[in-house]
Amino acid sequence: MYGNDFGPPDEGVDQVKDPDRDTAHADAAAAALGEGLLGEVAAAEAALAEAAGRTVGRAAADADEAALQAYFDAVIAADQKIEPRDWMPEKYRRTLIRQIAQHAHSEIIGMQPEGNWISRAPSLQRKAILLAKVQDEAGHGLYLYAAAETLGITREELVEMLVSGRQKYSSIFNYPTLTWADVGAVGWLVDGAAIVNQVPLCRCSYGPYARAMIRVCKEESFHQRQGYEVLHVLGHGTPGQRAMAQDAVDRWWYPSLAMFGPPDADSTHSAQSMAWKIKRFSNDELRQRFVDMCVDQARSLNLTLPDPDLRWNAQRRAYDYTQPDYDELMRVISGDGPCNRQRMAFRRQAHADGAWVREAAAAYAAKRASDREAVPA
Amino acid sequence: MTGQTPTPAEPLWEVFVRPRRGLSHGHVGSLHAPDAELALRHARDLYTRRQEGVSIWVVPAAALTASSPDEKDAFFDPAADKVYRHPTFYDVPEGVAHL
Numbered sequence: 057m058y059g060n061d062f063g064p065p066d067e068g069v070d071q072v073k074d075p076d077r078d079t080a081h082a083d084a085a086a087a088a089l090g091e092g093l094l095g096e097v098a099a100a101e102a103a104l105a106e107a108a109g110r111t112v113g114r115a116a117a118d119a120d121e122a123a124l125q126a127y128f129d130a131v132i133a134a135d136q137k138i139e140p141r142d143w144m145p146e147k148y149r150r151t152l153i154r155q156i157a158q159h160a161h162s163e164i165i166g167m168q169p170e171g172n173w174i175s176r177a178p179s180l181q182r183k184a185i186l187l188a189k190v191q192d193e194a195g196h197g198l199y200l201y202a203a204a205e206t207l208g209i210t211r212e213e214l215v216e217m218l219v220s221g222r223q224k225y226s227s228i229f230n231y232p233t234l235t236w237a238d239v240g241a242v243g244w245l246v247d248g249a250a251i252v253n254q255v256p257l258c259r260c261s262y263g264p265y266a267r268a269m270i271r272v273c274k275e276e277s278f279h280q281r282q283g284y285e286v287l288h289v290l291g292h293g294t295p296g297q298r299a300m301a302q303d304a305v306d307r308w309w310y311p312s313l314a315m316f317g318p319p320d321a322d323s324t325h326s327a328q329s330m331a332w333k334i335k336r337f338s339n340d341e342l343r344q345r346f347v348d349m350c351v352d353q354a355r356s357l358n359l360t361l362p363d364p365d366l367r368w369n370a371q372r373r374a375y376d377y378t379q380p381d382y383d384e385l386m387r388v389i390s391g392d393g394p395c396n397r398q399r400m401a402f403r404r405q406a407h408a409d410g411a412w413v414r415e416a417a418a419a420y421a422a423k424r425a426s427d428r429e430a431v432p433a
Numbered sequence: 434m435t436g437q438t439p440t441p442a443e444p445l446w447e448v449f450v451r452p453r454r455g456l457s458h459g460h461v462g463s464l465h466a467p468d469a470e471l472a473l474r475h476a477r478d479l480y481t482r483r484q485e486g487v488s489i490w491v492v493p494a495a496a497l498t499a500s501s502p503d504e505k506d507a508f509f510d511p512a513a514d515k516v517y518r519h520p521t522f523y524d525v526p527e528g529v530a531h532l
Contacts, residue, residue: 139502143502188482192482195478198479202463205463211442211443267462275483417443417466418443418467420467421468424468
């Protein structure tokens, strides 16, 4: 689970206000909407294989920086992937490390709001499903940490940047899960928004990240559907259950919209990331796409979205909707959300509590290694 | 509890999975583990949660020797000018079958 709801980068990456946007992106997004997001993941996978067959010019072994840059640009222009040991601009490397790390941290912190309900799930089956989902989030965090490490940063540094607060995680996880219905709302809306944000990353120009995202997106699809099913059962249950589901949707709708980050007009998102094919759609394009998906889905849930101004705009062929409260987003990002301190304290405690396990495993491995040396087979 | 003292970094392992009988092991990703046995268990939990494989290899990343992308042209070039290694190089006379 991951959005664009971070603070502005604290490293010196070029930020450009409201860059020229390729309108073809919006058309592609609209077209893909009809085919389903999983189809899009499969298409990204096929495109990856197809692009690999294209011939790109060559870089000589003794090439100077300009030639290396030209080769790098040609690989990206051909929609091929940059691989760990390829030459890449230093800013490309730093931008990717930051983005992949924040994404990994989000998966790890994202275990907390749902983990909150594992011991109180209403049935054994729901509990088993929720356990599997939270385990997946841990797995996603680990795939992504591994992808970040291919760029030359260590796991220890990454973990340190999370627990010290130097790097952020998706702001959505600073909201509490108050009832069981919140588990459904998180699955449907938060995972749903994350998928819309993540599916384009399956085409990211950095190979290890793109491959990790293909894997993550396939697994996220189960998460979204289980959340939808939880809400569907409650939405068609007793009046009390329906009210609980509606309350959860009412609380999670706007924070989920805020997951796509600030509106394009005030956004400091990077034209450079677009040029490098790290980011492929603007925040507002993705947000619109998410809203358009949710309207019909809400109807089948027998629930309503808490926006009186939500209506179809025939001219735009999209829904008009009320923007989330971006001031609230900025407050939560800057540390003043309902659960920021709790999430960080829990993560630090878990890391400290696990120290003896890491130490014991290291001691055991060292002992076994020395035993093997002492007694030759 | 020594949360402040950093534990020595766990070695990196590359993970290869055979998806089904009859297919080769393919690289799926990497992970950290203190020894081979735990690396194998972690690999099972991390990369085969949905029956993605019937066999796993874990290899210490430090034990891999890789060709360098910088020398890729010089390294692979000798193969490029030996077109006679491909069957399409040869003209087959009209009417000759089973060749």
